[in-house]
Amino acid sequence: MDGLLLDTEDLYTACINLVLAKYKRPNLPWSIKADLQGRPGPDAIAIFLDWAELPISEADYKAELHEWQKRLFTTTKPLPGAAELLSNLAAEHPSVQIALATSSHKANFDLKTGHLSEFFSVFPDHRRVLGDDGRLDPKRGKPRPDIFQLALKEINDSLPEGETPITPQECLVFEDSVPGVEAGRRAGMRVAWVPHHGLKQEMAGHEEEVLAGLTGRAGDVEPHELGKVGDGWAEEFSTLEHFPLRRYGIVAAGEQDGSSAADYVGHVEW
Numbered sequence: 001m002d003g004l005l006l007d008t009e010d011l012y013t014a015c016i017n018l019v020l021a022k023y024k025r026p027n028l029p030w031s032i033k034a035d036l037q038g039r040p041g042p043d044a045i046a047i048f049l050d051w052a053e054l055p056i057s058e059a060d061y062k063a064e065l066h067e068w069q070k071r072l073f074t075t076t077k078p079l080p081g082a083a084e085l086l087s088n089l090a091a092e093h094p095s096v097q098i099a100l101a102t103s104s105h106k107a108n109f110d111l112k113t114g115h116l117s118e119f120f121s122v123f124p125d126h127r128r129v130l131g132d133d134g135r136l137d138p139k140r141g142k143p144r145p146d147i148f149q150l151a152l153k154e155i156n157d158s159l160p161e162g163e164t165p166i167t168p169q170e171c172l173v174f175e176d177s178v179p180g181v182e183a184g185r186r187a188g189m190r191v192a193w194v195p196h197h198g199l200k201q202e203m204a205g206h207e208e209e210v211l212a213g214l215t216g217r218a219g220d221v222e223p224h225e226l227g228k229v230g231d232g233w234a235e236e237f238s239t240l241e242h243f244p245l246r247r248y249g250i251v252a253a254g255e256q257d258g259s260s261a262a263d264y265v266g267h268v269e270w
Contacts, residue, residue, distance in 0.1 A: 001102040001270055002037075002102070005086075005119075006112060006116075011075070015069050023055060028048075031202060035047055035179075038175070038176075038178070038179040039141055040103050040138065041105060045062065069108065078116070081242070085243050098123060098127065099129065099151040099152070101148050101270065102128075102129070103131040103141055105130060127155060129154065142180050144186065169190075172192060173189045174240075177195075178203065182213040185212065185213030185225075185234060192237055193234060193237070211233075213234075
């Protein structure tokens with residue numbers, strides 16, 4: 001959601017830099033931010049504080065950061081192409097099931113989305129999996145696949161009786177973060193990676209490893225959970241504008257195309 005549907009990645013950076021400036025610390029570089037994106041709050045804060053070496057406690061840092069977030073998060077705006085893509089999926093592709101899987105906790109989610117209720121109305125409440133969902137192990141956030149697996153379970157549990165459950169291979173995950181791409185790959189799902197231009201520059205030359213989920217951000221994992229460079233199971237896009245749904249076998253109701261059943265995406269996660 002953050003940095004993919006909403007412009008919140010830049011707002012997160014602005015809030016962090018305001019706290020850093022107060023203690024005469026340098027701005028947050030993308031070499032560190034790249035490892036914070038997509039992770040649950042506690043994990044991201046631990047990584048950040050280890051780098052920042054602030055002269056305050058974790059509790060004080062979180063309190064100061066939250067004060068800035070309360071001011072700035074109410075100004076969030078959809079990123080280019082996001083509103084059009086969501087409305088198009090809802091109106092023209094009713095057979096495609098949609099869920100939201102975000103590491104944001106409910107308090108921050110409400111701050112960022114309270115003024116965008118219509119924009120987020122395409123995600124039913126029971127298909128919104130947030131970072132502090134009690135069914136998630138707090139120690140198993142992205143880049144682990146749990147949040148996407150739970151979102152798929154929510155989809156399948158709410159399908160009409162008798163409808164065939166959707167498999168991970170039929171899912172398309174939209175992600176902007178490197179840990180998020182790895183989580184999607186480890187869940188066995190296809191991934192559309194839409195990185196911030198700052199992250200794009202930071203990962204220059206390593207894009208194929210990102211798309212394969214081979215950046216190593218999850219530590220030791222089972223080999224069967226990893227992709228292969230060039231396997232085509234993940235792709236990079238510069239924007240959500242004019243997103244090529246047909247490439248994934250997603251066509252408007254009543255249309256036909258040449259996609260095979262294996263190419264069809266029946267479920268989309270953000």
